Amino acid sequence: MTNPIAPPPKRHKKTNCPPHVFNVLSSLPDEIVVSVLARIPRSYYRSICLVSKSFYSLLSSPEMYAVRSEIGATEPRLYVFLRGRIPFTKKNNSWFTLMGSAFNLRLKPVSLSSTYAPARFNSTTVSVGFEIYHIGGTVLHRSKAVGVLDCRYGTWRRIPNLIVARKYPKSCFLDGKIYVIGGVEAEESSMKNWGEVFDIKLQTWMPFPSPSDYIGVVDPNYQVVVFGARLYVITKHNNYAYDPKQGRWLPPDVGLVGLAEVVINRPFCVIENVFFAECGGKYKWYDSRYGMWIMVENLESLYCFRRGVETISLVNHGGKLVIMCYAPLSRFYKRVLGQSKNIMYGVIRLAFLGTHIRGELENWDIIERRVPKSCKLLACLSVSL
Structure with a gap:
């Protein structure tokens, strides 16, 4: 091991x-x-x-x-999954962790002690403590496979398969259970097949019925998020909330107005029960009281040098907002190296000050230079070690 x-x-x-x-x-x-x-x-x-x-x-x-x-002494660490051939590792489709000093972080390949890995493409990932669950996806066909990466030792293990094979599903962790939603073909879509839930203690999957026949048909695009100790399914038309304590779906939530238009197709995360997302090149937070997106204050220095940068993922990293981005190469490197890009990493410390939120840029750096344009960042997760 x-x-x-x-x-x-x-x-x-x-x-x-x-x-x-x-x-x-x-x-x-x-x-x-x-x-x-x-x-x-x-x-x-x-x-x-x-x-x-x-x-x-x-x-x-x-x-x-x-x-x-x-005793609450665990520390957060970022894990990244990249798809494509990575020049500095000469491997395809690998997990990495960020290592180094605060201002010299670099991607370090995770040394895996076993060759097993679950379906790699079009899957969903979710972190629970020191583990990363890699669920469903495709190799040649949709998969039921579920693998768990133990980040302490770099080991994979299998757990029971999904009930239904899925690709492009969405997932979240809530109250000791992992919820996996969507990812089935249209002809197989039904309230019963729509989702399933994994009880970590019992190590069993159970069906997780849809709150409405409309999801997946009228609302094919939706997002799944844990907010206020409830599971929310956010669609363009309605927001559905599931209460795990009551074990039932609540009536459609008329609140959270204007949330769907931002979070459905863009990177977002929840920190301290507040939504954060990129809107128009700026980082904003959602004021659920008034249904408004408000800019995080004090980030002018960040906006000055992020021109041309594409935000890929936002992560709650121990209460801080982590930004993962693609950044274009300089004109010189474009001529020499062709279609390549840099992977950038930013950390923002947040101060919640009642009616406004103030950010402090702690770090903004390139963590991997000149990776092929075909390289894709498929997952960025924060685990506790």
Whole structure:
């Protein structure tokens, strides 16, 4: 099994922590050592691993993640799925994570310890804790396959197949369950086949009926999102809300006016129960009280140098707004390299100030240069490690 933490070298390097501290820790029971080390940021783990092989084993153990999760010490990390041949890896269709310092982040291929991967194209992905669920899609035909990537160790595992084969479905995680909606052929579309739900504890799929016969027929374009502890299906005509506590669909919501025209066909995300999206080249938030899109303040510096940049994905990354973009090459590189592009990454810290939201640009950088134009970013997810 591949481990995300590099094994300690034979020679111990110097650390800033006095040696006697580690000697004291080494003499304590593993349970206490895990409780102490779980409170240390992951960025220090490689240095700690240099001290002792026993620390290396503890830091990479499931018990360590369980304690970090219990005390709320997990840290968000971005994972990206790219389709196409990636020059610096010489691989097709690969998962990457962002690694490096705050102002020198680069895409690093995820070393997978198994060759299994589910259907790769036209699928849907959703993150749950330290795992990424890769659901449905196509290879030659629509697929029922579901694979789970354990981001701690870079391992794939199979879970029970979907009830119905799907491509281009949409998914979300809510209240311990994964909802997968749409992705069936028109002739197979029905209230029963429309969606299904996976209970993570029971490891079973169950049908998830549609709230209306109109979805998928009159409203073929829709978006699925968790908002206010409910699952929303947003269409051009209606917004349908499912309450998991009541286990039923609520009457069509007459609120959220003007939301569909932005989120259905554009990147968006929800942070602190607020919708964020790109509108007319600007990043805005949705005021559900008045049905209005309002600009995030203090981002003038971002707009000055994002000309020609295409937003691909917006992600809630530990409460911050992460922007993934394609950026055009300079004229010189276009002449030399032809049809290529850069992949850019931005981070905005948000301050919720009642009637307005203020943003602070923390980072804006190219994370991969001169990738082929055919390369596509299919997924960008934030996981907890």
